Amino acid sequence: MMSQKELSFNARAIHVGSKPDPTTGAHVAPVYRTSTFVMKNADEAILAGYGDRENVYAYTRYGNPTVHAVQEKIASLENAEACLVAASGMGAITTALLAVLSAGDHLVAADTIYGGTHGFIKKILPRFGIEATMVPTIGESVENIKKFIKGNTKVIYIETPCNPILGVTDIKRAAEIAHERGALLFIDNTFATPYLQQPLSLGADIVLHSTTKYLNGHGDVLGGAIVGNKKLIHSMDNDFLKWMGGIMSPSDAATLSKGIKTLGVRMDVHCANARKIAEFLDNHDMVEKVLYPGLRSHPGYDIAKKQMRNFGGMMSFNIRGGFEAGRMLIDNVNLISLATSLGNVDSLIQHSASMSHASMTKEERAAVGIAEGQVRLSVGIEEAEELISDLDQALLHVKKKLKM
């Protein structure tokens, strides 16, 4: 095969880590659905016991060929040296943070991030003596980060585009600021995927994914990934995840590998559909504001254009009528599913204040721009016109019911 560097994104998504089975020639290698591995002899058992020798397997929590294959695939797509997968996106995020932070360390995190990550940083980290400061990092406020870095700041944590308001942070600038002060830059790249944005090439140290979302794309498994240089990933694996135990199962790794093969083609349709829907919503009298970085009016448009290949399939919009109108809208779509995930082939809609960001207080949400009538839409790969028609009839329903 050609070297990985010569292959297109789609060819890497399909071929890297997806080799035929050497013993039978099966085109799609079997899933190594096993908890343990039989050693050839006592010498091999000693080697494998350390759990970090390539191709010498001892026990699936220490390593498994199907899991290693998907790690190889994701690392290739992010142009990274290494990848470590975990049981969920939160499993990856908590592993990465706890593996590098110790009691007495400080973290600067963006204030607008996935609600679960927000909860972990605010509620769990302090119990282990890790202090966090949550600050705005979107647009020009990226310069803010400098003000909050202290002598013991080890990690800067951002998400771009961020959940749920689609704010955009300049990755290159955030990396410069972090590195000037000896901190590591962690980025949750779930919304963009490696097809649209490769943060390591812009200076980030660690990239995180909820592979539950676009990477798998079909909504049938949970998973998470940590991507970065070999040394960091190896230590997160050997010195942390192996002992914590939240690994990805071989069955889920196989499902994920299959999903990733079509990531590029799916993302092209997600992006094209999202652009049409954002333009439709932007002109709708029931919509106050559309948050989609692909609209020229979006404050993050220029940075997104610079650091992303396209603008993605996620958007939020503020509906007139607030909390009640937002909930009424999600209750009245037909083709689009009322569900709190994202990145699936099918379109999903949710009300952020009462669903994904319910763990934040109303005041915390308001402070970061999550309006009470804000609805988040994960645009699927159905036809844009049928999605628009579904949204149109639901918006009309709300308008009539609330006599607006």
Ligand SMILES: Cc1ncc(COP(=O)(O)O)c(C=O)c1O
């Ligand atoms: C941006 C982002 N990061 C991380 C997560 C957590 O992923 P998981 O649900 O796979 O644990 C989510 C979940 O919605 C998310 O949207």
